[in-house]
Amino acid sequence: MAPILRLPDQPEACELCRRQTPLTRHHLIPKSLHGKTYVRKRFGREERITATLWVCRPCHNQIHRLFSEKELALDFNSRDALLADERLSTFVDWLSTKPGGFVPRH
Numbered sequence: 001m002a003p004i005l006r007l008p009d010q011p012e013a014c015e016l017c018r019r020q021t022p023l024t025r026h027h028l029i030p031k032s033l034h035g036k037t038y039v040r041k042r043f044g045r046e047e048r049i050t051a052t053l054w055v056c057r058p059c060h061n062q063i064h065r066l067f068s069e070k071e072l073a074l075d076f077n078s079r080d081a082l083l084a085d086e087r088l089s090t091f092v093d094w095l096s097t098k099p100g101g102f103v104p105r106h
Contacts, residue, residue, distance in 0.1 A: 005049050014056040015079060016092045021100035023054040028077045030069040039073050053079055058104055062091050 013020045028051040033039045039048065055063070066087055067076050076082050083089045095104070 005046055007050055007052060008054070010054050014059055015053045016055050016059040016083070016088075017096040019056055019096060019098070019100045021056045024057055024060050026053045026055045026060050026063060028052060029073045033069055033073045036073075042074070043077075051077060053082075056095075058095055058102075059092060062088060 007025070010023055010025075014023060029039060029043055029048050034048045043051070063072070063076075063082065066085065076085065083092065095102075098104075
């Protein structure tokens with residue numbers, strides 16, 4: 001029987017923009033790709049399941065606007081990797097100056 005894996009607890013603020021607002025769980029390795037051979041070879045079961053970030057809806061939407069699921073799994077599978085992308089870091093820096101309830105129009 002496989003051990004029960006514990007997901008990270010929800011923090012008080014978005015792990016990208018640091019605003020205190022309702023949060024969603026972003027799977028750093030998209031769940032839809034967990035069965036793909038190239039993902040299974042690169043990441044163990046525990047990492048596939050537990051690698052998550054708690055982010056606000058605007059940050060979550062922006063992540064999925066910018067990157068394909070394959071890019072997320074292979075290249076942007078950590079907070080640092082996501083923030084290393086200038087497009088996302090510029091958005092996060094801008095959003096961090098807005099109040100918690102602010103939702104940008106796209």
